[in-house]
Amino acid sequence: MSKEAFFISHFGSKHIGDDGAVVGNYVYSKDLFCEDIHFKRAWMSLEQIAQKSMLVNLSDAIAMNAKPCYALIGVVLPKQFSHAQLTELARGFEAMAKRYGVEIIGGDTTAGEKMMISITIVSTLQGKALERKNAKVGDLVAYTGKLGHSYKGLTRLLRGGSLSKKTRFIRPTLKANFVYKSAKYLSSGMDISDGLSKDLSRLLKESGNVGLHVKKKLPKRLLCSGEEYEMLFSFNPRHKQGILRIAQQTRTKINIIGHVARKRYRCVCKEHHF
Ligand SMILES: Nc1ncnc2c1ncn2[C@@H]1O[C@H](COP(=O)(O)OP(=O)(O)O)[C@@H](O)[C@H]1O
Ligand SMILES: Cc1ncc(C[n+]2csc(CCOP(=O)(O)OP(=O)(O)O)c2C)c(N)n1
Ligand SMILES: [Mg+2]
Structure with missing residues (x-):
């Protein structure tokens, strides 16, 4: 068992295990997007980092057959970021959110050496949830x-x-x-x-x-x-x-x-x- 699976195995919720958790008509999902794990600063502009981190999160909601509506954005940002850099990052999030009809309703911000972005997406099911578990022999x-x-x-x-x-x-x-x-x-x-x-x-x-x-x-x-x-x-x-x-x-x-x-x-x- 991977350390990831071992860690997750401690939680008892039946909602764990798919791209998002289906609770009633809502789907809740979260993905991390971290410097030196998912991207290097030299590879992408701040706008592109914001865009991709948002897209990979929207992807989980869509993969559940849910329409994303709200996002909470947690960011760890280097202290030396200028106002221009902060604007570029924030505009990247806002533009991509808007394109998908998502409202950024909150989050959290703190300083750290490397950038980290954690996004929670709340979405509404468009019909039945598209889960991983129902593939049948012959499909x-x-x-x-x-x-x-x-x-x-x-x-x-x-x-x-x-x-x-x-x-x-x-x-x-x-x-x-x-x-x-x-x-x-x-x-x-x-x-x-x-x-x-x-x-x-x-x-x-x-x-x-x-x-x-x-x-x-x-x-x-x-x-x-x-x-x-x-x-x-x-x-x-x-x-x-x-x-x-x-x-x-x-x-x-x-x-x-x-x-x-x-x-x-x-x-x-x-x-x-x-
Ligand atoms: N730190 C964690 N605490 C609780 N649940 C977690 C944690 N990390 C992952 N999970 C859950 O484990 C399942 C599998 O995660 P993962 O394979 O990362 O999905 P995905 O590839 O869609 O991001 C998901 O239901 C996810 O919510
Ligand atoms: C600096 C850097 N090294 C390696 C990769 C390649 N890489 C990082 S994570 C990953 C897999 C997907 O990420 P994960 O966090 O496992 O996504 P999840 O399955 O949780 O959605 C890949 C291919 C990268 N994007 N950036
Ligand atoms: Mg994951």
Whole structure:
């Protein structure tokens, strides 16, 4: 068991375990975005840091089929930040929040050596919650968009290169419209933050330790690319046409990777979790 799982295992709530906690018609979710863990200051402007930290948080809400409405923003900021820097960061949060119809209703601010951002999102379910745990044997498994860009961007940055502001690593593109329209046809779903293979292993485990019958083998650079924020989901094959139609309407690329089978699935990537 990872130290992360060990730590979380101490809490008794039945709401723990998915992208967000479903309580009544609301979903509550939180993600951290930290200097030298999720980003380096040299890689991104403060505006981009604010934007990405907000997007990765909105991603969890959307992945639950919920519309984000409120955000609480906790920040640890270096003391030497100028007013201009604080403005840039705050405007980044506010602009992205506005774009998704989210109101920043509070948070907390303190000084520290490295930047840390912790965002809590409150969202409202758009229909049934899209959980990880209901994939059934025989369901098709698919993901949206293209994978591998984020890892490619990260590798370039780690080698001292730079990225254009539109690249996936700097600015993920969320699939909100596709999720909201298709959720009623999906049996399970989650966003891809730790890599398709790792996140798929979680989804299949939560669905009763089932496995995947692979349709076409994917290379590790796609399977293990984290921070993609594409959607991973499963559905009964009878909904395939309906889902493909919604994908077309929302201009979302869908990749079917196989179907759920009675076997075990093993993550093929290196574990990097705490
Ligand atoms: N420090 C913590 N205290 C309580 N619950 C936690 C903590 N860290 C993670 N969790 C919960 O564990 C589950 C899995 O978290 P995680 O794998 O990080 O989800 P995600 O990839 O969507 O961020 C979530 O339900 C999350 O709320
Ligand atoms: C400086 C730096 N090193 C490495 C990475 C790569 N990286 C950091 S966290 C992560 C996985 C996703 O983060 P996590 O905090 O596990 O997100 P969650 O699953 O909780 O949503 C990846 C691929 C990075 N973004 N920045
Ligand atoms: Mg997490």
